[in-house]
Amino acid sequence: MQIWHAKLNQWYSILTSLLCLNLTHFNCSALKTEVLVIGGGPAGSYAATLLARNGFSVTLMERDVFPRYHVGESLVPSVRQFLSIVEADQIISSHGFIPKACSPGSAVKLVHTPGSRESYTDFIAEDPENGAWNVIRSEFDDILLKHSAASGVIVLEGVRVTKLHFDTERPTSADWERHSAGEKGTIRFEWLVDASGRSGIVSTQYLRNRHFNDSLRNIACWGYWAGGGVYLPGTKRHNAPWFEALTGTFSGWAWYIPLHDGTTSVGIVMSERASSAKRRAFNESRNNISSAPTSSLTEFYLDQIQFVPQVGEFLNNATLKSNIRSASDYSYSAQAYSGDHFRLVGDAPAFIDPFFSSGVHLAFTGGLAAACTIAASRDQTCSEQQARKVHDLKIGTAYTRFLVLILGIYKQIQSQNEPVLHDVDEANFDRAFSFIRPIIQGASDVGKELTEDEVQKAMDFCTNIYAPVDPDQFKIVRERIDPQLLAKDGPILLPDDISNIVGPQDEEVVNLLKRYHARRPLRELFDTHGHFSHEELDGFVISCEGGRLGLAAVKDQK
Structure with a gap:
């Protein structure tokens, strides 16, 4: 075959x-x-x-x-x-x-405190046919x-x-x-x-x-390596992509993505401000010990590897096989x-x-x-x-859903609150989180714009997406709790609701449920057929059944 x-x-x-x-x-x-x-x-x-x-x-x-x-x-x-x-x-x-059906997910480490470890998101846990590729x-x-x-x-x-x-x-x-x-x-x-x-x-x-969104004015630089290490070789997570926050100033993150030609894409993303400051500091340190001119992009890139310990370990015996590229990820x-x-x-x-x-x-x-x-x-x-209005709503909603998820992750990386509402279309927040509004507001209406506080709550909720979860521990813990708290068709629970139901004394169960419910909207986000065939946009749903394109009026479907 x-x-x-x-x-x-x-x-x-x-x-x-x-x-x-x-x-x-x-x-x-x-x-x-x-x-x-x-x-x-x-x-x-x-x-x-x-x-x-x-x-x-x-x-x-x-x-x-x-x-x-x-x-x-x-x-x-x-x-x-x-x-x-x-x-x-x-x-x-x-x-x-x-295929990500062989290494069925991504490993992410956002916290470098003592004893912290990575999280792992399994793309095919809910559906074996849901794997993607590098x-x-x-x-x-x-x-x-x-x-x-x-x-x-x-x-x-x-x-x-x-x-x-x-x-x-x-x-x-x-x-x-x-x-x-x-x-x-x-x-x-x-x-x-x-x-x-x-x-x-x-x-x-x-x-x-x-x-432009001033909260995400970033600079990325990257290259391709041969002979790099493999994440958890010989396990079900063999060779999964790895994403890691930078240590030190916690100003960004790095990616490590294996490719089928034997190379690995390795990139570092930092805020424009942090990148400029670190580049100046690096040049000054070099000039103090050498008469050489300011550093090249490649030298700066290689120096930054030290701030992502696991990526550095993967690259211990690797060889850089390409020029370093850079782009403004504004x-x-x-x-x-x-x-x-x-x-x-x-x-x-x-x-x-x-x-x-x-x-x-x-x-x-x-x-x-x-x-x-x-x-x-x-x-x-x-x-x-x-x-036109349906198209605008669909793109604006999809963009903003990812925007808030990403801002939540950056919030965890940076460990600080940054105002974000003034940088985007507030109406899109309302559309984007209609499916998640009970989490951040405790109401099902979508008739008003979200406040800054509600957006911050959404970001706080999203920081749990990549919090570590041990699958074996998850199996043990789930035997101690009401199965309805993990029901796929049940309500998505707020962190406060979880604490009230479980009790603050059982911290292990509370943390597990927070992470489980934070990831549920992400799974919905990747359900293409569900989002296009069921999400109402100004009285219409997008239709592509049987390959036939168009819009269907919601009233005609009832």
């Missing part, structure tokens, strides 16, 4: 490579298309594939020629569900990426783009969109150029999907509506994620932080929301204005 899968994958790659190669050299000076997608990353290729499989004529323009490098190797469990909608899950599964993004993204071509998308690589033309507020055409062939032209379209990544052509050049979001006949998806409208590996999840979320709302508008299931 494995040989058959490998052969099928090989034939598929050859076919889709030929499709993309032919289209790359296709003269498109007078093209017209129903949907233009700008950008061939996960958000753009996914939206394009969905739309093409639902009868749209779709043209995708990507400025690079794939495969191209991209960071972001760890995927979350929802990715498999998204891929299954476009029948790409088996293609990815058979490629050879390291991927080399150049390969992963290339597979998705080729799948778009195989699904009927006209894929044009090495083609850059240089300008958009609008009829009032509606984009109607785009100028493009291909330097390699000395070609230029204009393409007309009915709908636009902007998946142009952080450059965000629509939000930065036309809407100018991007807002968190931002657009004030709107759509407009008249256009949708923004992926990093084009919003970026949070790499901690929860939310990038591809949010890219697919945006791609599916864009495709469904465009289909609903075209089919007149609803008005274009209603479709």
Whole structure:
């Protein structure tokens, strides 16, 4: 069976490579298309594939020629569900990426106090089919783009969109150029999907509506190593990704992600302020003992390994095999994620932080929301204005859910409270935590905006997500408590409720229940089918049953 899968994958790659190669050299000076997608990353290729499989004529323009490098190797469990909608899950599964069904989760150590240990989140504990992968993004993204071509998308690589033309507020055409062939032209379209990544052509050049979150102004630097150690070799957690808070100033964290080519991605993320201060201090220390000029990025990166003890231990016998890369991981979001006949998806409208590996999840979320709302508008299931509102709500809600989870983790790393409500759209907090509101408010209504205190409570709640839980101890403790406290369909309990029910004297049970209930919303967050088919957005739910895209009015489902 494995040989058959490998052969099928090989034939598929050859076919889709030929499709993309032919289209790359296709003269498109007078093209017209129903949907233009700008950008061939996960958000753009996914939206394009969905739309093409639902009868749209779709043209995708990507400025690079794939495969191209991209960071972001760890995927979350929802990715498999998204891929299954476009029948790409088996293609990815058979490629050879390291599956998280073999090392079924991630290990995280946020606290370095004496006796503290890591937490472990098992991706397949609730569902054995829920495993994801660690991927080399150049390969992963290339597979998705080729799948778009195989699904009927006209894929044009090495083609850059240089300008958009609008009829009032509606984009109607785009100028493009291909330097390699000395070609230029204009393409007309009915709908636009902007998946142009952080450059965000629509939000930065036309809407100018991007807002930065000052609480997450971070700098990341990373490289690739060979011969690194393995987390818990020979156990069920063999070779799982490792995430660790920095010691000392507690200003950031590091990742250690094994890849299927034998290398390991190792990165360090710090606040911009901490990174600048530490870089200055490092340069001063070097200048005191050497006449050499200021340090290189590589020297600074290698020096920071000492602040993540377990990562340093993994790298004891490892060799750095790449140059060190750096990027400003500034968190931002657009004030709107759509407009008249256009949708923004992926990093084009919003970026949070790499901690929860939310990038591809949010890219697919945006791609599916864009495709469904465009289909609903075209089919007149609803008005274009209603479709736009659903898209905005879905992206804003998904973004903010991850934002509060991440702020909760940073709060634990930094051990301090930071005001966050002024940095984001307060209305999105309300939408984001409608499913978790009883935790932070004790009420089921969603009619008012959350207060700063309520957001802080949400962050406090989220700090329990990665608190350590010993599986063997969990089995022992659960025998001492009422099974209803662990019921999957029961209410999510507040920390105060848990203390009142159990009693403060049984600290072991209280702490276990806090961690169990903090992780329940995370499992719901990764339930793609549940979130898209059951979450009401302005009177509609997003529908992709049987591959048919659109919106369904809630009143029609009752």
